Amino acid sequence: MAKLLETIDLVTNFHTYEGIVNALNKVSLFADHGVTFGLVGESGCGKSVFVRSVMRIVQEPGMIEGGKVILFPDKKETKTAVNLLDQSEAYMESLRGDLISMIFQEPNAALNPIMSIGEQVAESFLFHRKQEMCRKIAEELDSSECRTIPLLRHFQKSVYQIAEKNPDAFVLKLLSRIPVLKRWEKRLIQEAMDRSAEIIGKLGIPNPEDILRSYPHNLSGGMKQRIVIAIALACSPILLIADEATSNLDVTIQAQILEMLRQLKHTEISSILFITHDLGVVAEICDRVGVMYAGNLCEVADVRDIFRSPRHPYTYALLSSVPRLFQEGELQSIEGSVPNLISPPSGCRFHPRCPRAGDICREKLPELEEVGNNHYVACWKI
Numbered sequence: 091m092a093k094l095l096e097t098i099d100l101v102t103n104f105h106t107y108e109g110i111v112n113a114l115n116k117v118s119l120f121a122d123h124g125v126t127f128g129l130v131g132e133s134g135c136g137k138s139v140f141v142r143s144v145m146r147i148v149q150e151p152g153m154i155e156g157g158k159v160i161l162f163p164d165k166k167e168t169k170t171a172v173n174l175l176d177q178s179e180a181y182m183e184s185l186r187g188d189l190i191s192m193i194f195q196e197p198n199a200a201l202n203p204i205m206s207i208g209e210q211v212a213e214s215f216l217f218h219r220k221q222e223m224c225r226k227i228a229e230e231l232d233s234s235e236c237r238t239i240p241l242l243r244h245f246q247k248s249v250y251q252i253a254e255k256n257p258d259a260f261v262l263k264l265l266s267r268i269p270v271l272k273r274w275e276k277r278l279i280q281e282a283m284d285r286s287a288e289i290i291g292k293l294g295i296p297n298p299e300d301i302l303r304s305y306p307h308n309l310s311g312g313m314k315q316r317i318v319i320a321i322a323l324a325c326s327p328i329l330l331i332a333d334e335a336t337s338n339l340d341v342t343i344q345a346q347i348l349e350m351l352r353q354l355k356h357t358e359i360s361s362i363l364f365i366t367h368d369l370g371v372v373a374e375i376c377d378r379v380g381v382m383y384a385g386n387l388c389e390v391a392d393v394r395d396i397f398r399s400p401r402h403p404y405t406y407a408l409l410s411s412v413p414r415l416f417q418e419g420e421l422q423s424i425e426g427s428v429p430n431l432i433s434p435p436s437g438c439r440f441h442p443r444c445p446r447a448g449d450i451c452r453e454k455l456p457e458l459e460e461v462g463n464n465h466y467v468a469c470w471k472i
């Protein structure tokens with residue numbers, strides 16, 4: 091397996107009037123290429139702050155104050171690895187939505203209410219895949235109607251070449267005002283629309299052409315979330331980050347979207363970082379799982395091992411709070427709540443709620459250690 095993303099001792103704090111909220115307390119985690127990695131934990135454990143830190147979009151008054159976020163874009167060549175925290179804002183802007191796409195809980199926030207669905211999905215293709223589309227159109231040229239007018243064909247072809255190398259060239263914008271080249275622009279837009287219909291079809295939406303003509307307010311929540319996923323996939327990211335992306339949907343729609351992501355996993359997306367507070371969702375879709383508690387990562391293992399042999403008392407408690415079909419006795423809920431991260435508990439942050447806690451747990455923060463089978467646990471009492 092080749093690493094895709096690794097964080098080392100990542101620290102993010104929010105400087106509020108009440109004090110410093112230590113939302114990430116040295117989080118070290120890695121995810122491999124080709125894997126669906128689930129990050130779970132109760133609300134307020136730092137899952138969203140983690141992904142926002144990775145993408146460097148932490149909201150004010152938050153600041154990333156330590157550690158590294160290393161991206162390995164090429165699975166064969168580890169030398170191309172970059173520490174995202176050292177990169178310029180311009181680099182991050184090109185990374186977001188290009189190599190890495192993110193989808194959130196609320197599709198309305200990601201969609202523009204006054205643009206048609208077609209325009210929005212096509213825009214994503216035009217923005218991220220323009221060069222590839224220009225190349226395709228240039229190749230088609232030879233068999234086009236311009237064959238009969240060689241001069242025009244040469245002229246058009248050189249415009250395509252400029253477009254391919256530098257899609258946002260000023261020259262190109264000027265040239266595209268020439269009437270005969272308007273046709274070229276039309277063709278590019280048509281190509282983007284065709285690809286939009288294709289990806290929408292792949293997301294299991296019937297009559298993609300009709301959907302392209304509709305507006306966000308015409309669609310249901312589940313449908314809108316699929317469109318957001320289509321927009322995210324249009325840029326063929328190496329990593330799709332989904333932060334509670336299905337949490338607002340009803341269970342049947344959620345199940346359909348998970349199934350769809352699972353299918354796309356083999357064709358359109360290579361790796362997914364799936365953030366959820368729902369262990370049922372994790373069981374459905376994830377290969378590997380990280381469990382977070384109060385800004386710390388407490389356990390990382392393959393999904394099977396998390397469910398069959400959880401080792402951290404917090405993971406154990408989370409699992410006991412999930413209803414099961416043949417459950418005997420009462421459903422356990424975890425006593426207490428996630429602590430305030432302005433003055434978190436000393437030592438292991440879970441100790442006040444932990445049935446196994448002893449003196450050392452109150453004094454020292456345990457680090458993640460391998461307990462075999464690529465299974466890591468941060469606990470003094472295992």
Ligand SMILES: Nc1ncnc2c1ncn2[C@@H]1O[C@H](COP(=O)(O)OP(=O)(O)O)[C@@H](O)[C@H]1O
Pocket residue numbers: 104106111113131132133134135136137138139140149150151152430431
């Ligand atoms: N803008 C903010 N200002 C202050 N504290 C924040 C802010 N955003 C998040 N936090 C704190 O960071 C911690 C982690 O939050 P979050 O990552 O949103 O949790 P999760 O996504 O796991 O539900 C929480 O204690 C939360 O109060």
Ligand SMILES: [Mg+2]
Pocket residue numbers: 137138139334
């Ligand atoms: Mg969250």
